[in-house]
Amino acid sequence: MRLFALPLLLLPALLSAQTYLFSPRDARSVAAGGTGVAANGLLALGINPAGLAGTPGWQVRADYAQPYGLRDLGVASAGLVYHNVGFQLASLSLDGYRETLAQVAYGRTLSRRLRAGALFGLFDRFTRSYVRMTNPVAGIGFQYVASSWLTFGLTGSGIYSAAGSTLRARAGASCRLSGAAHLAVEADVPRQGEGWGTRIGLQYRPAEMVQLYLGLIMANPEFTFGVGWRLSGHWRATFAAGVHQQLGVSPAFGLQFVPADAGGSGKPE
Helix, strand or coil, rough: CHHHHEEEEEEEHHHHHCHHHEEEEEEEECCCCCCCCCHHHHHHCCHHHHHHHCCCEEEEEEEEEEHHCCCCCEEEEEEEEEEEEEEEEEEEECEEEEEEEEEEEEECCCCCEEEEEEEEEEEEECCCCCCCEEEEEEEEEEEEEEEEEEEEEEEEEEEEEEEEEEEEEEEEEEEECCCCEEEEEEEECCCCCCCCEEEEEEEEECCEEEEEEEECCCCCEEEEEEEEEEECCCCEEEEEEEEEECCCEEEEEEEEEHHHHHHCCCCCC
16 A cells, blocks of 8 residues: 555544644644734634633634545635624545534633633534534633733534534643743643543744744644735735654644734734
């Protein structure tokens, strides 16, 4: 068997077990190791609904990824945040297999330091020659702003069905190292038979127009990196990639639009 066919043979089991669409879809988060549990605005959409609290105006993003560089496998997603409410639509397609996720999220500021949020949606999975499954999705999240440079986050979500539920939880913190650098450390809370899925992400802005990203996912060792830049006062673009030691490189691209009334200064969130 040819070596390049190995990722294709592994994908159906891998995607089915890990529900790939529940991984962070924003290219900026992908570039930073999939971190974002303590982020806000668009970066929090799909990770922690509490991060939507206090989002000014409206923001839009679109992202596309090609897991492991396979031409037949694509993941497209789009997100919209208006003030405290967010909507995300994501789709994964492979010959004979398809996943679709649609969810609505809401975040609210409970006090000067505490934010909370919830999400609801539907997850649809189609596999050729098998019964199609559509199940509800729900989750909650919290963020605690300890200081101007340190924020903690905790979130959990699940797919619910008569046969059983798939639950996942994550906790972490984001630390502002300087005016230009942010460090995020997070862990997926282990389920039975699994270890802590630690993620580390670093963002650095060397110039007003440029943002650099590095990340590391420990559980299934994967190194991530990316570069983002401001195309204009409101448009931002990000190229990202993850490098898995067995499955190869997963490129991703994202485009974000933040109108002037949403604070589109071009500074990283």
